[in-house]
Structures are given as C-alpha cells and as structure tokens.
Amino acid sequence: MLQKKQQTRFEVNKQHQKEILDQAKDIAERNRMEYEAELNLQKIDNIKAAEEIKALKKFEEEFKAAEKQRIWADMQRSRDETAALRRERASRDALDDRLIGVLTRTTDLMQRRRKETELAIKQEKLRVLEKISQKLESGDAAREAKEQAVLDKAIKEKEAIPYRYPATGRKGPARLNGNPPGQSGRAPEFLPASGTCARRRATRS
Numbered sequence: 001m002l003q004k005k006q007q008t009r010f011e012v013n014k015q016h017q018k019e020i021l022d023q024a025k026d027i028a029e030r031n032r033m034e035y036e037a038e039l040n041l042q043k044i045d046n047i048k049a050a051e052e053i054k055a056l057k058k059f060e061e062e063f064k065a066a067e068k069q070r071i072w073a074d075m076q077r078s079r080d081e082t083a084a085l086r087r088e089r090a091s092r093d094a095l096d097d098r099l100i101g102v103l104t105r106t107t108d109l110m111q112r113r114r115k116e117t118e119l120a121i122k123q124e125k126l127r128v129l130e131k132i133s134q135k136l137e138s139g140d141a142a143r144e145a146k147e148q149a150v151l152d153k154a155i156k157e158k159e160a161i162p163y164r165y166p167a168t169g170r171k172g173p174a175r176l177n178g179n180p181p182g183q184s185g186r187a188p189e190f191l192p193a194s195g196t197c198a199r200r201r202a203t204r205s
Helices: 002-159 195-204
Strands: 162-164 171-174
Touching: none
Parallel strands: none
Antiparallel strands: 162 171
C-alpha cells in the first residue's frame, strides 16, 4: 500500500516535473522566438538606419558638391562681371580718347580752315583792290594820254596861225607856243577841251 502511494507520488512528481519542463521549454521557445523577432527587427532597423545614413551621406555629398558648384559658379560669374566691367571701362576710355582726338582734330581743322579762309579773303581783297587800282591807273593813263594828245593838237593848231603885229597889222611868222616871234613862255592855262587836264598836270607837278 505504501509502495503504491510512493509509486503514485513519484508518477505525480514526474508528471509535474514534465509539465514544468514543458512549460520551461515553451517559455524558452517563446523567449527565443521573441528574441529572434526582436533581433530581426533590430536588423531591419539597422538596415533602415544604414540606408538612411547612406542616403543622408549621399545627400550631404550631393549638397556639398552642389554648394561647391554654386560657389564656383558665383566666383566665376563675379570674375566674368569684373572682366566685363573692365572691358566696358576700357572701351569707354578708348571711346573717350577717340572722341577727344576727333574733337581736337576737328578744332584744329576748323582753325586751320578759318585761317586759310581769312588768308584767302585777304588775298582776294588785295587782288580785287590791285585790279581796281590797275584799272584806275590804266584809265587815268589813257585819259591823260588822250588829254595830252588834244593839248598837243591844240598847241600845234595855234602855232600854225600867223601872228599879226598890233601896230601894222602885217602878218609875221607863226606863233611859238602861242607867243609872238622871239618870245617864249608857257602854254596858256586854259585851252579848249584840255584846260582841265592842263591845270591837273600843273597841280601834280
């Protein structure tokens, strides 16, 4: 009877221990599965984190490259603008120099032409005055020659008239310069058509 109780108790204990072991195995299995699941989640998180880190690193690299390119483009644009400003300034200075040169040459040309015009006008005036003077002189000479010829003709005609002596009335030789024979003297101051010229020549002499 006692042995049967001991056997029953042993069987109960054994069954209880088995249950405990089964429960322990179940708990261990659940823990293992939970651990593996957690580990897988951690791996997934790590992969995602690595991907995010990689993407972030790529973004940083691309951002740095873009920023570097932007800075380089800004520097290049600044250099181009500076060079353009220098070229514009040089072009403006060259244009100013050309304008000053053109203005100077134009001023010199105008002054030279003004002097040439003044000289030409002066020479033309002198030429006109000389021509007028020559015409006047030639006219005076011709007029004087004509008057002298008239005077000479009148003197010859008067000399050809026989002289009559006042007392006797007889004729004598021809007058000599309008005076009786044996007398000499100047021609009369007033003669027909030539008195004016005679008086002018007497005044000039």
